[in-house]
Each structure stands twice: as C-alpha cells, then as structure tokens.
Amino acid sequence: MIRGTKLINNKNMSIKKTFKKIVDADYIYIPLVTYKNKNIYCDLKIGDYVYKGQVLAKSDDMYNCKVISSVSGTIKDIKPWIYIDNTMVNTIIIENDFLNKEKFKKGAKKNISKYTSSEIIKLMKDNGVVGMSGSAYPTHFKYGMDLKINKLIVNAVEDEVYITSDFTNLNDKPSEILEAIDALMQAFKIGECVIAIKDFNEIGIKDFINYMGTYPNIKIKKVPDKYPVGYEKNLASYIYDVKIKKNPMERSIMVNNISTIYEIYRVLKYERPITGRIITISGNAVKNPQNIYVKFGTLLSDIIKNIGGLKYKDIVIIVNGPMMGNSVSSMDIPITASVIGITIQKNYKDEKTHDCINCGKCVNVCPVRLAPTYIKKYKNHKNILKLLNPNKCIRCGLCSYICPSKIDLRRDVIDACEVVKNEDKY
Ligand code: SF4
Numbered sequence: 001m002i003r004g005t006k007l008i009n010n011k012n013m014s015i016k017k018t019f020k021k022i023v024d025a026d027y028i029y030i031p032l033v034t035y036k037n038k039n040i041y042c043d044l045k046i047g048d049y050v051y052k053g054q055v056l057a058k059s060d061d062m063y064n065c066k067v068i069s070s071v072s073g074t075i076k077d078i079k080p081w082i083y084i085d086n087t088m089v090n091t092i093i094i095e096n097d098f099l100n101k102e103k104f105k106k107g108a109k110k111n112i113s114k115y116t117s118s119e120i121i122k123l124m125k126d127n128g129v130v131g132m133s134g135s136a137y138p139t140h141f142k143y144g145m146d147l148k149i150n151k152l153i154v155n156a157v158e159d160e161v162y163i164t165s166d167f168t169n170l171n172d173k174p175s176e177i178l179e180a181i182d183a184l185m186q187a188f189k190i191g192e193c194v195i196a197i198k199d200f201n202e203i204g205i206k207d208f209i210n211y212m213g214t215y216p217n218i219k220i221k222k223v224p225d226k227y228p229v230g231y232e233k234n235l236a237s238y239i240y241d242v243k244i245k246k247n248p249m250e251r252s253i254m255v256n257n258i259s260t261i262y263e264i265y266r267v268l269k270y271e272r273p274i275t276g277r278i279i280t281i282s283g284n285a286v287k288n289p290q291n292i293y294v295k296f297g298t299l300l301s302d303i304i305k306n307i308g309g310l311k312y313k314d315i316v317i318i319v320n321g322p323m324m325g326n327s328v329s330s331m332d333i334p335i336t337a338s339v340i341g342i343t344i345q346k347n348y349k350d351e352k353t354h355d356c357i358n359c360g361k362c363v364n365v366c367p368v369r370l371a372p373t374y375i376k377k378y379k380n381h382k383n384i385l386k387l388l389n390p391n392k393c394i395r396c397g398l399c400s401y402i403c404p405s406k407i408d409l410r411r412d413v414i415d416a417c418e419v420v421k422n423e424d425k426y
C-alpha cells in the first residue's frame, strides 16, 4: 500500500508538444555550483577562451564534481548572478562564438555493454553525469559506493503535475535507455531491473514494450497515480514490498531517474560531457508549453523569447514544478542539470491566505505522517518542534496543495527544519 494522493494532472499542456533544440543564446551563464556546494573556486579569468565540454572548475568536496562549459567562447565576466534557488551565486558568463569548438574525438561506440564498472564510474565522473530528477546528486558517487547492487529501479514515474521531460525521453529514446540499462546491469552484475511508470501512461508503456524483447531481466511495473509515489524511498518499498529506513541502497536497490539513464547512455556511447538536457516549459502563462533541449547556462528569458513568449505580465515562476519546486523572482535564471522544468503561472493576487480552520487535511495527507499545522503553530518553540520531527519532511508539498486556507505549510515545515538544525549546532 502506498500512502499518497491523486493530484489534478496538467501534463497534457506540454506532452507531445513541439520538441526542438532552441537557438543558442549569445551569452551563457554557468553557475559555480556542484550538487549543494556553492563555494567552487575557478582559476580561469575574464578574456580566457573556453571550449565546449571544457572543465571550468571542480569541487574540492567528497563528491569531486565538475563545472563544464556548454559552448565555446570567451569568458566575459565572473560575478554573482541569480541562481535557480533565488540566491545569488558566482557565475561564469561566456560570450558564445557559436562554433561549438571542442577537444573530443567525434564518433560513437558500437557496443556499450563491454565497459567494466570502474570504467563506467570514471566516465560518469569525467563527463558530469548527475541525477536528472532535480537532485543533481552525482551519479558516479552513487555507483562508486562499493555496495552490492542486486536490483535497479528506473524511475519514470514523474510525479510533478506539469512536467513531462521524463515522459519525452521515455517515448523518444526507448532503445537507447534499454541499451544503457543493459550496460549497467552487465558491468555491475545487477540481476534485475524494473522500469516504474505511472499506470495512466499507456503510450509510454506501449512504446517501451515494443523494444523489450531482447532484455528478459528488464520489466515494466505500473505504479498507481498517487503522489508522491516517485519519491525514491516510497517507490522502492512499493515495488519490492520492503521497509526502507533511509535509502534503497540499504536493500541493495539502486534507483535512477529515466533521464539520468539516458544521460548515462550518451556518455557511454559518445564519451563526451553532458552539456544540456530536455526540460519542460509549461503553465497557464506560457503561450506554447513544450519540451525542449536546452544547453546548460541558457537563461530562462532567452528560452521564453525563443518559444513564443508569455500570455501575461504578472506571473509566478516556479522552478521544477509546483509540488516540490521553488519560486524565483527573475526570468534571468540559468538552466542547470537540476532543472526538470519551469512552470509559469498567472499571478492570482486574490488568492489570499486564511486562518487555519483545523480541518486536519494536511495531517491526513502527509505521506511521512507529520502534522504540518502543528509544526507551523510551534515554529518558534524549539523543544516542541523537535518532537514533531520536521526533518522527516520530504518536501512533497501535499500539505500546501490540500490546505483549504491556502497556507504554504511546506514553507513553514522547511523553515522549522532550519530552526531544529540550528538548535542542534549548539
Ligand atoms: S510536511 Fe513535508 S512531507 Fe508532509 S505533506 Fe508537507 S511537504 Fe509533504
């Protein structure tokens, strides 16, 4: 049994809509951020020429991730710029020369199933493969933990209600995705793989089944349309009917998002860095909602110009969808590997917040059994707050979604986590 809620689905806005590569922007903005580290040092300087795929900087933390250029051109500036979480971070601004100059040999590998596990981990690390579900968790680190992997779950659930970028990969790249899964299974000696797809996604399931004949150890599992079934821990415990305390790897289960698997395919096939991704641009303020391939560092404002603009001036911009995403104040955010999509909605100013009516809906809906209304109430009472366990929150946003008084409980719970975290420091 999965604890969750059926949400109103807005995927039809962008599903199967014009899919094209947008025209490159004149300037590309590459934030000096890897996973959660915003203190990345770059020893390049203004005026330096960079190649497409060149490593611009590296993190010196345990993840050892790379910041990679998505174009060739000249560094025009390195300065604080707005980031996808609405903070300012140091960003490399590159004037694009549109030549796509790179130092990699061209050509594709015929057979990707002959790599060893350590070769795959190295390729992932060198070419910047990270979790494409919005986490940007370094994939080489996940596979390099030296733990036995018995099962692989490919997460094609795509919970967010406006986002269809995983769906696009699922429909357009079934043979490539199966090839990459097979390569991983052979290299890491993984016995079985389950591709998890929401039960309403009949087209995606049918498309995949057509290609599966030669892979007997890869199966498709339909999962119920309940949010947040796609949350890694929930998905693994639903599929294998096991209890998971912290992470599916405690049961030797690896979970990868389907778009991450496609990036792994590209790296194994072409041995070149990841320099862009498919994202969904959707929402009722977008004239032509769609999925597009975007180079990392392209500004949202440049993308919107390219795809026909907006219907309204007064808008709300949400990075990664309304359930788990965050709002930003500017259209000038650069797209990174962590962006699965952008939802732009008309700003309904009349949607005022009301007092809590004690209906209990937020408590009933919470998939990890928290009491958001109490967490909000005791937000400034550290001792009570600790007993209410706000840290267990998976940031799914269901409490805010369900609240009839339009209270942003998710925000309150996240703030409460900070209070508890700061308290623990002393
Ligand atoms: S408290 Fe956290 S986990 Fe529970 S419904 Fe709200 S956002 Fe989701």
Ligand code: SF4
Pocket: 355, 356, 357, 358, 359, 360, 361, 362, 363, 372, 373, 402, 403, 404, 405, 406, 407, 409
């Ligand atoms: S859902 Fe909203 S109104 Fe109902 S108890 Fe929770 S905070 Fe109060």
